[in-house]
Amino acid sequence: MTTLEDLNSCAPDAFVAALRGIYEHSPWIAQRAAALRPFPTIAALKQALQAVVTGAQEDEKLSLLRAHPELAGKAAIAGELTAESTGEQAASGLDRCSPEEYALLHDLNARYNEKFGFPFILAVKGPTGRGLARAAIIETFARRLKNARAGEMAECLRQVHRIAEIRLNALLGVQLRFGPQVMDWAELLAAISDGEENLTCAYMTAAHRRTADQLAQWMIDAGMNVHIDAVGNVVGRYAAVQPDAKVLMTGSHYDTVRNGGKYDGRLGILLPIALVRHLHQRGERLPYHLEVVGFAEEEGVRFRSTFLGSSAITGRFDPALLDQQDGDGVTMREALAAAGHDAAAIASIARDPASLLGFIEVHIEQGPVLLEHGLPVGVVTAIAGSSRYLVELLGVASHAGTTPMGMRRDAAVAAAEIVLLVERRCSGRGSLVGTVGQLEVPGGSVNVVPGACRLSLDIRAATDEERLAAVDDILTGISAICARRGIDEKLWKLVQADAAPCSPRLMERLGTAIERAGLPRFDLLSGAGHDAMEMAQVTEVAMLFTRCGNGGISHNPLETMTADDAEVAGEVLLDFLRRF
Incomplete structure (x- = not known):
């Protein structure tokens, strides 16, 4: 050989x-x-x-x-x-x-x-x-x-x-220790879905509960003490020898978007489980409690509420969300009760920041940067802040053949102008990005001037100042467009998440671990939101990105990565944990 x-x-x-x-x-x-x-x-x-x-x-x-x-x-x-x-x-x-x-x-x-x-x-x-x-x-x-x-x-x-x-x-004769196991586990979880045709795992559905149970079993098998808390987080602790040791947390979310990918969120749970199993088999303990957390909800699919799992741990869970309804009129409180959880106990999940050493999240990049640089892993510098809105435009529905162009109050044309406004304001501005991901003419007909239109806004940037300035300009522009076209507007704020810079100290340790693996350190911004954003409210955070294949596609069945890249991420994280 x-x-x-x-x-x-x-x-x-x-x-x-x-x-x-x-x-x-x-x-x-x-x-x-x-x-x-x-x-x-x-x-x-x-x-x-x-x-x-x-x-x-x-x-x-x-x-x-x-x-x-x-x-x-x-x-x-x-x-x-x-x-x-x-x-x-x-x-x-x-x-x-x-x-x-x-x-x-x-x-x-x-x-x-x-x-x-x-x-x-x-x-x-x-x-x-x-x-x-x-x-x-x-x-x-x-x-x-x-x-x-x-x-x-x-x-x-x-x-x-x-x-x-x-x-x-x-x-x-390379024998991968972690990557193939992570890929196999991800495949098994992907078979547990709300629908038969694709992977969808929404908060507190039957598939969601089965996924939590499976994660808990793998954690137990790996040598952890495990419980599922009142909000649905799956928490596995690999205990230190000293009972009063502090806690280093790692993990990510196990819910998915509709028709999602196999690795978004789940990589950050499965890889640490594989590492703990390796440590346990060797009889090796760390000088701190290592907790692997499968956060119950991050995507906001069912109840339009993001970071439910991590916000409970930070003590920032909003009890008003319990009365939020899904598309079938089921409240979050009812969904929790049906799954056997006590919503009144969610407040007790909050951790004391003084007990935490930090939070490390491994995540597939969900973009093409590492792919284009030919690198398996990278260190995240910051997680972009996000502002999300729903906008409803109300004009006047009228006959498409008899209403002169100059006399129309066309809600769809106003929406089109807003889409271009967002593109114009957010183009060529560094990390700033703007997206209209939902656009709908409810009850529209081929021969009717649209009287109503609904659209979403998603504005993100590495700094809050840059993002909020863009939001102000766009909302002002929407008002001006509507006033000029005789359109009434309604606006709902869905999310306002501040940008979360990663800890320079933890970034340096991750970067050094990458270099010890024989790879160049590469730093990049996360344009997507992650549980680390919420955890940054109570402790230092860092993120390790893993290369995403198929052009960087994510939130999509084409989302992919390789066992070799998962292996590199595992070796880097294991080195980080041993030297922390």
């Missing part, structure tokens, strides 16, 4: 020969990487090989892509693939396609090559390294055929690096 030490110490020619099958028919990558030795870790070796490709000329990158065979193409059928490609395609059953599947893949290959000028490349062993199903491969093929050339070339290069990562793991 080849080792990293072997690769670091051998002659350059031997180094190139050892890595011959890692990048398809492209020895120049290993040749250039040989000059960058020694590599402190396998992760550093992977980064160095990737950096060589990133720094290559455009024609060299195209040559690398064109060195890859088509999936189930002529070379595969003729038995002309490399041993590595043969094994990979066989692992996903591409050597066992039906005649219809062969015909479809042949057509996709032809259309793809004609559009892009290089073959479709996909790491068919997938996020776990065990192989994708043929249906998933064909679905991905068809979806990516719609991409623009520059974006697709970048995605193909990322897939090349993923293929190389899997091959390098095999060459060096």
Whole structure:
């Protein structure tokens, strides 16, 4: 078995020969990487090989892509693939396609090559390294055929690096300790849903309670003392030897958006459970109580109320929310009682800030920054503040054929102007972003001038000053648009969350742990809200982001990550915990 030490110490020619099958028919990558030795870790070796490709000329990158065979193409059928490609395609059953599947893949290959000028490349062993199903491969093929050339070339290069990562793991006998378990657990949780067609886990539904029970069982199996509190948080404590030790908390939320992804929130619960299980198996204790918390609710799907789980722990839970109703008229109080929880006990969940050492949250990035930089993990600097509103516009519904354009009080046209106002005010302003994610003409008809329109506003920025200034300008602009068009407006504030800067001290410790893993430290802002925002009210917080695949898509079934990236995050967090 080849080792990293072997690769670091051998002659350059031997180094190139050892890595011959890692990048398809492209020895120049290993040749250039040989000059960058020694590599402190396998992760550093992977980064160095990737950096060589990133720094290559455009024609060299195209040559690398064109060195890859088509999936189930002529070379595969003729038995002309490399041993590595043969094994990979066989692992996903591409050597066992039906005649219809062969015909479809042949057509996709032809259309793809004609559009892009290089073959479709996909790491068919997938996020776990065990192989994708043929249906998933064909679905991905068809979806990516719609991409623009520059974006697709970048995605193909990322897939090349993923293929190389899997091959390098095999060459060096890498055994992942945490990543595969996290991926398997996430898959099992994804099968517990409010609906049969997708993953939806809303607060205090049957699926939500089953998910909590499953998390509790995995925590128990890992060696933790576990309870589910009155708001539905699943709390596992890995106790220190000293009973009076302070508490370091980690975790994230286990509820999801409608039709959501498998890793949003849940990665930050499952990864720490895997680490605690590892510590427990070794008989290793930490000099503090480590608590892993699966926060019951963060997304606000059922009752339009976010951070229910973490706000209970910070002592900021608003009792008025208990009378909030869902779409079926069920109050939160009733939903809690039906699940066996005592709403009156929620106040007792609050922690004493003096007992806490800090809060660390691991989370999938939910964006493309790490992906585009080719990095598995990054340190979050701050969590953007958020202002959310619902806006209702009331004009006059009238006949589309008989109402002159200049005499209309068209609510939809006012809404369109507001959408453009938001885009104009929030563009090119640093971290500031603005979104109208919901837009509705209730009861609209093709031949009626819209008399009403509803829309949402979501304004975020790294600083509260920047965000609030934009909110003021947008709300003033909405009033001016409505006044000019004869539209009445109503406004409801849904969320106002202040920006939460991360602790420089904890950021530094996370960054140092990343560097000890042989990776460059990379800092980035979180544009999404997280439970760490609420926890920042009572203790220092830090966040470790993990790379999100498929272009950074999240809150979507296409949300994905790899077992290797989960492994890196686990090693970094374990190092952080041991040295804290």
